[in-house]
Amino acid sequence: MKVLLINGSPHEHGCTYTALKEIADTLAAEGIESEIMHVGLEPIRGCTGCGTCIRQKTGRCVFGGDPVNAALEKMQECDGLIVGSPVHYASAGGAVTAMLDRMFYAGSASMRGKPGAAVCSARRAGTTATLDQLNKYFIISGMPLVPSQYWPMVHGSTPEQVAQDEEGLQIMRMLGRNMAWMLKSFALAAEQGILPPEREAKRKWTNFIR
Ligand SMILES: Cc1cc2nc3c(=O)[nH]c(=O)nc-3n(C[C@H](O)[C@H](O)[C@H](O)COP(=O)(O)O)c2cc1C
Structure with missing residues (x-):
């Protein structure tokens, strides 16, 4: 796993990273492999809404050259996803938003049923708005949200300050343990033939305009 x-x-x-590393270490202690993929520095273009991924059903974004398709390929072999973002102006960072718009639009089908969670880091405020934004990618994609014991946020301007946020790090460890519990439970369920439900054959698509 x-x-x-x-x-x-x-x-x-x-x-x-400090928050994500706490989760990765917890997963390792639970016998679950993980990989931290850093995507926040290089330019990531936003979704152009060209619809090529929908029409061609490739599970990939037509635009290469940035980490979107690499992440989708990694998700083929990964059983769960955690997205970490700093809070920028009370929202997720621009790189994360651009990345997730394209990643989920092109590849959500391959991630359905896999547990997901968002975590964020802020100096002071905007955390719950950021988590609300990020959790919506999982919910619309049929990915069960991984809980913790509080909303998954840490506070600090430096990693050293985050290290002092003992409650924040405890929340990360609990999220890691819950992710491990869900992955192990889902694996056992799959062995018994209990799989995520199929979507209805004909998807309703109403936009309220006649
Ligand atoms: C452009 C920008 C906007 C920010 N906006 C907020 C904000 O709205 N609220 C907040 O508490 N911190 C804000 N911060 C501070 C960062 O969220 C905070 O220091 C975070 O922990 C940094 O995480 P990182 O080291 O992973 O980048 C902002 C930082 C930047 C660079």
Whole structure:
């Protein structure tokens, strides 16, 4: 079992990484492999809405040259996904938003049924708005949300400050243990033939305009 952790911060080893590393260490203690993928520094273009991924059903974004398709390929072999973002103006960072728009639009079908969670890091405020934004990618994609004992956030401007956020790090460890519990439970369920439900054959698509 393996979990992909996306670090959408421009700082490879900053505050968001410190939170993700706590989760990765917890997963390792639970016997679950993980990989932290840093995506927050290089330019990531937003979704152009061209619809090629929908029409061609490739599970990939037509635009290459940035980490979107690499992450989708990693998700083929990963059983869970955790997205970490710093809070920028009370929202997820721009790189994370651009990345997830394209990643989920092109590849959500391959991630359905896999547990997901978002975590964020802020100096002070905007955390719950950021988590609300990020959790929506999982919910619309049929990915069960992994809980913790509080909303998954850490506070600090530096990794050293985050290290002092004992409650924040405890929340990360609990999230890691819950992810491990869900992955192991889902694996046992799959052995018994209990799989995520199929979607209805004909998808309703109403936009309220006649
Ligand atoms: C452009 C920008 C906007 C930010 N906006 C907020 C904000 O709205 N609320 C907040 O508490 N911190 C804000 N911060 C601070 C970061 O969220 C905070 O320091 C975070 O822990 C940094 O994580 P990192 O080291 O992983 O990048 C902002 C930082 C930047 C660079």
